Amino acid sequence: MVALLILGGLLLIVTGLVWLVMLAFGTSLLWGFGSLLPPVTVAYALCHWRTARKAVALGAMGFIPLVVGVTMLAAQHPERLQAIIGLRWLGDGAQGASELDIRLKGELNGQQFSPLQAELVDGVLSLREGQDFYARRELTIRIGQQPQGALRLDVLPQDQGPRPEVEISWLSPDQELPEARRIPRGYTLHLDLQPVAPNRMAGDFHLVLPPKxxxxxxxHLEVFTDRLRYRDGRVDTTYDSRDTLAYVIRDYLQRRFATRAVELAPLPVVNLPALRLELDVDARIDGQLQHLPLQLSKSEARGWRVQHDSFPPLAAPAATAEAPAEAREPAPVADTPRPLDRRLRFSLQRLLNNPGQYQALSMRVYTVRGSTAEGRFAGVDREGRILIRRTLGGAGAASYSFDVNEVAHVELLEP
Structure with missing residues (x-):
């Protein structure tokens, strides 16, 4: 609807200008050629108002749907309007190359599919086409446990037992939410990925879904295994992602407390990109739980850093002489209780009754209209609307809210 208003307004304005130029040529060749320049066009309309008024009125009418469309775009999709005003769409062709080595050929839902973003994080393989909150086309394969080494997977349509779940989604121009289809079985999948330092995997990929x-x-496919980026063999702290923030905070805490025994709890949901952030961080340092309010800032030269960080680098661990084999005793293995799987008995009502228990967990929302939205749970606002936030390839985040009456089902995707 927004696109139709904007395009319709532009069409009326262009039609009015063309009509005005034609009227100028009908008056005289001098006025005709002169009206090709905007100042002369305005002068012609003023000097020959009786002749030009209908064309001017038609062009003026085009501003009405144009202004309405731009206003609606600013309210519904401010990031798209900002990209248009900033002329970032002019660089789409130059940005067509991905930093990953992705050489895939095929289609998704009958349309050519050329993903430029690919990651395998938390056991979910995701291939995306497009930079918006919702990808134009996206393929997701839920493998399960995150692989620590090479990953080889072969699935045939007739295979029995547990299989990875495949999901495809696409966003039509006249829709606000993407359409999605889940395929639990009946597909062919070959995946052979080998680790590539420091945080990538690469190899062969082959997928064929049922004909419908x-x-x-x-x-050939290459994916990131986390949301860190590297430059000259070191973590690039200028890259906007929660993993980058976690790396900076962990390094800061290790140097501040002069210990490497730092276990950082998951960070709260943040809105990136940003220049300053205030976070309440929970961490277990030398076995003791600490709650620390931190302020982070970002600069183009140094990237993200904790403010007032003046602690020296942590000393390298001293080499210790290894005891003889017969003198070494196996360390006792502590019986650690398995963490509670919050997916068990999860429901929409449980989410509304205790939203803090599921904060920042990955989940998928199904609406009564058949659309889906996937991201991390960001809480429930004052009006009782469910907030979902999703990262945009690590470079930013966007959120979407759902009224409870619009939600048909909510699925928790991690323990």
Missing amino acids: FATTLSG
């Missing part, structure tokens, strides 16, 4: 989904993809 019109989706096939095959070729």
Whole structure:
């Protein structure tokens, strides 16, 4: 609807200008050629108002739907309006190359699919096309446990037992939410990925879904295994992602308390990109739980850092002589209780009754209209609307809210 208003307004304005130029040529060749320049066009309209008034009125009418469309775009999708005003769309062709080596050929839902973003994080393989909150086209494969080494997976349509769940989604121009389809079985999948330092995996990828989904993809695939980026062999702290913030905070705490025994709890949901952040961080330092309010700032030269950080680098661990084999005794293995799986007995009502228990967990929301939205739970606002936040390839985040009456089902995706 927004696009139709903007395009319709522009069409009326252009039609009015073309009509005005044609009227100027009908008056005289001098006025005609002169009206190709904007100042002369205005002068012609003023000097020959009786002749030009209808064309001017038509062009003026085009500003009404144009202004309405731009206002609606600013209210619904401010990031798109900012990209248009900032002329970032002019660089789309130059940004067509991905920093990953992705050489895949195929289609998704019958349309050509050329993903530029790929990651395998928390056991979920995601291939995305597009930089917006919702990708234009996206393929997701929920493998399960995050692999520590090489990953090889072969699935045939007739295989029995547990299989990875495949999901495809696409965003139509006239829709606000993407359409999604889940395929639990009946597909062919070959995945052979090998680790590539420091945080990538690369190898062969082949997928064929049942014919009704019109989706096939095959070729060479490279993915990120976390949301850190590296430059010259070191973590690039200028990159906006929660993993970057966690790396900076962990390094700060290790130097501040002069110990490497720092276990950082998951960070709260943050809105990136940003220049300053205030976070309440929970960490276990030398076995003791600490709650620390921290302020972080970002500069182009040094990237993210904790403010007032003047602590020296942590000393390298001293080499210790290894005891003889017969003198060494195996360390006792502590029986640690398994963490509670919050997916058990999870429901929409439990989420509304105790939203703090599920803060920042990954979940998928199904609406009564058949659309889906996936991201991390960001809480419930004062009006009782469910807030979902999703990172945009690590470079930013966007949020979406759902009225409880619009939600058909909520699925928790991690323990």
